Amino acid sequence: xxxxxxxxxxxxxxxxxxxxxxxxxxxxxxxxxxxxxxxxxxxxxxxxxxxxxxxxxxxxxxxxxxxxxxxxxxxxxxxxxxxxxxxxxxxxxxxxxxxxxxxxxxxxxxxxxxxxxxxxxxxxxxxxxxxxxxxxxxxxxxxxxxxxxxxxxxxxxxxxxxxxxxxxxxxxxxxxxxxxxxxxxxxxxxxxx
Numbered sequence: 143x144x145x146x147x148x149x150x151x152x153x154x155x156x157x158x159x160x161x162x163x164x165x166x167x168x169x170x171x172x173x174x175x176x177x178x179x180x181x182x183x184x185x186x187x188x189x190x191x192x193x194x195x196x197x198x199x200x201x202x203x204x205x206x207x208x209x210x211x212x213x214x215x216x217x218x219x220x221x222x223x224x225x226x227x228x229x230x231x232x233x234x235x236x237x238x239x240x241x242x243x244x245x246x247x248x249x250x251x252x253x254x255x256x257x258x259x260x261x262x263x264x265x266x267x268x269x270x271x272x273x274x275x276x277x278x279x280x281x282x283x284x285x286x287x288x289x290x291x292x293x294x295x296x297x298x299x300x301x302x303x304x305x306x307x308x309x310x311x312x313x314x315x316x317x318x319x320x321x322x323x324x325x326x327x328x329x330x331x332x333x334x335x
Contacts, residue, residue, distance in 0.1 A: 212246035219243045247281075308332060 219239055303311075308328040312320035317331045 208246070208249045212243070212249070215239075215243040215246045244285075303329075 222239065305325045305328070308325060309320060309323075311332055312323070312328050315332070317323075317328075320328060320331070323331065
């Protein structure tokens with residue numbers, strides 16, 4: 143009889159040990175799952191930060207190239223005027239140099255208008271330094287306004303929303319595939335086309 147009691151006690155102890163092992167395995171699986179989720183979230187955050195940084199670098203490089211081009215055109219224009227070559231040049235060449243300087247300045251103005259600071263994707267917005275902007279582009283003398291025919295201008299047109307505005311509205315309204323659409327497709331998807 144004592145042997146049967148000992149066997150029963152051993153069976154109970156064995157089943158309790160199996161239960162403890164199973165509980166430990168479950169706890170380890172839960173910890174692994176939580177650690178994996180946290181690691182995946184950190185990987186995603188890192189990828190978005192890298193993408194944001196790459197976009198910022200591209201924008202800064204484009205703007206720097208446009209500023210350099212504008213400076214070169216302005217310098218060429220100033221140096222030709224200083225040496226008196228402006229009077230000696232043919233009118234077409236002079237107009238071409240001036241239009242190149244104006245076009246470069248317009249590109250710089252457009253770039254400075256369109257470059258916006260990137261909004262960070264994660265909560266670490268305080269850890270990123272603010273990008274510095276290069277010196278402003280040289281100013282170009284304003285042109286005379288062209289005469290507008292009255293028949294061309296009938297009524298003032300409503301300002302058309304920009305691509306960024308359309309994209310923001312599409313994102314807020316949950317339009318599927320908005321990130322791959324151009325301006326016309328966004329306008330159509332939002333019911334403006």
